[in-house]
Amino acid sequence: MAADVATADHDAVLAANRAFYRAFVERDLAAMATLWSEDGAVACIHPGWDVLVGRAAVLASWRDIFAQPTAIACRDARVLAHGDCACVICHETIGDGRGGGMLVATNLFVRQDGAWRLIHHQAGGVAPGAPAPPAAPATRLH
Amino acid sequence: MAADVATADHDAVLAANRAFYRAFVERDLAAMATLWSEDGAVACIHPGWDVLVGRAAVLASWRDIFAQPTAIACRDARVLAHGDCACVICHETIGDGRGGGMLVATNLFVRQDGAWRLIHHQAGGVAPGAPAPPAAPATRLH
Numbered sequence: 001m002a003a004d005v006a007t008a009d010h011d012a013v014l015a016a017n018r019a020f021y022r023a024f025v026e027r028d029l030a031a032m033a034t035l036w037s038e039d040g041a042v043a044c045i046h047p048g049w050d051v052l053v054g055r056a057a058v059l060a061s062w063r064d065i066f067a068q069p070t071a072i073a074c075r076d077a078r079v080l081a082h083g084d085c086a087c088v089i090c091h092e093t094i095g096d097g098r099g100g101g102m103l104v105a106t107n108l109f110v111r112q113d114g115a116w117r118l119i120h121h122q123a124g125g126v127a128p129g130a131p132a133p134p135a136a137p138a139t140r141l142h
Numbered sequence: 143m144a145a146d147v148a149t150a151d152h153d154a155v156l157a158a159n160r161a162f163y164r165a166f167v168e169r170d171l172a173a174m175a176t177l178w179s180e181d182g183a184v185a186c187i188h189p190g191w192d193v194l195v196g197r198a199a200v201l202a203s204w205r206d207i208f209a210q211p212t213a214i215a216c217r218d219a220r221v222l223a224h225g226d227c228a229c230v231i232c233h234e235t236i237g238d239g240r241g242g243g244m245l246v247a248t249n250l251f252v253r254q255d256g257a258w259r260l261i262h263h264q265a266g267g268v269a270p271g272a273p274a275p276p277a278a279p280a281t282r283l284h
Contacts, residue, residue: 041222043231048269051231051246053220078195080183080261082252085227087262089185089193104193106248106264110224119222120229122248124266127190 006081009111013079013086016109016116021074021092027066033059037110037117045122047103071095074105084111092123102126148223151253155221155228158251158258163216163234169208175201179252179259187264189245213237216247226253234265244268 016035023031036042036055044058045051046065052058077090086109094101105123109116158177165173178184178197186200187193188207194200219232228251236243247265251258 040224041220043220043222043229045231045246045248045266048267048272050268050272051220051233053231078185078193080185080250082182082227082261084225085252087185087250089187089195089262104187104264106187106250106262108222108229108248108250110227119224120231120248122246122264122266124187124264125190126192130190130192 009081009086010079013081013088013109013116014077016118017074017077017088017090017107020107020118020121021072024070024072027069029059029063029066032062035118037112037119039112039117040119042119044120045124047123047125085109086111086116091126151223151228152221155223155230155251155258156219158260159216159219159230159232159249162249162260162263163214166212166214169211171201171205171208174204177260179254179261181254181259182261184261186262187266189265189267227251228253228258233268 019031020035023035036058038055041053042055042058043051043053044061046061052061071094073093074090075093077088080087080089088107088109090105090107092103092105094103103123104126105121107118108120110119161173162177165177178200180197183195184197184200185193185195186203188203194203213236215235216232217235219230222229222231230249230251232247234245234247236245245265246268247263249260250262252261
């Protein structure tokens with residue numbers, strides 16, 4: 001049934017998003033390299049950085065970031081899906097999450113040969129005092 | 143030919159992106175409302191804000207932003223395309239562009255009934271001293 005297919009896609013996208021943060025936490029460059037698309041252009045915008053374009057530049061940035069341990073956790077993941085594209089929007093908590101350590105991220109996945117691969121990531125800080133996000137009782141938006 | 147179709151899509155996506163910034167500069171809420179998808183979920187992350195989810199919240203944020211004039215210009219637009227999704231990554235220059243007034247943005251469009259509609263926007267600041275972006279001799283990446 002279409003609903004089952006949509007549920008399976010949604011779950012697969014969230015699994016890919018979890019794999020992204022697992023690679024981040026474990027500083028696993030090989031896993032990170034597998035997650036990023038090898039087919040076509042990719043881009044990445046780390047917080048405060050300018051845009052990085054191309055697989056080589058993006059993976060080099062992760063190698064540099066992995067030189068230092070980062071305590072990062074993903075929560076509140078939501079999926080905006082449209083055909084073979086899925087955009088995951090989530091919070092990233094850095095450190096213990098206090099003292100302004102919350103980011104909000106966009107992770108854009110595309111389906112290639114049955115697997116969801118990243119083509120773009122942007123993360124940026126949420127200013128202290130920013131309005132609270134709406135409740136997210138379910139991660140499914142579409 | 144496939145190449146012509148791709149070129150037409152690419153041009154149409156960039157036109158939609160220009161229309162987004164034109165609506166922004168002209169504080170044209172009706173035009174902005176037309177640009178955002180009415181079919182399915184949408185989200186928006188303004189610089190420093192938390193994520194806004196849903197068409198009503200997103201359009202309300204633009205109404206609030208439009209209460210004040212903003213000198214904003216888009217440049218260096220690049221397209222990451224994948225089927226009926228197209229992600230435009232660009233710089234946003236605020237004011238005269240000096241004094242840390244540069245942002246980098248992700249605008250995610252999907253094709254619906256032949257038109258490219260926004261389903262997500264994220265913009266964030268580029269820290270002074272961030273590495274310069276790679277040269278962008280062409281806006282086509284994929």
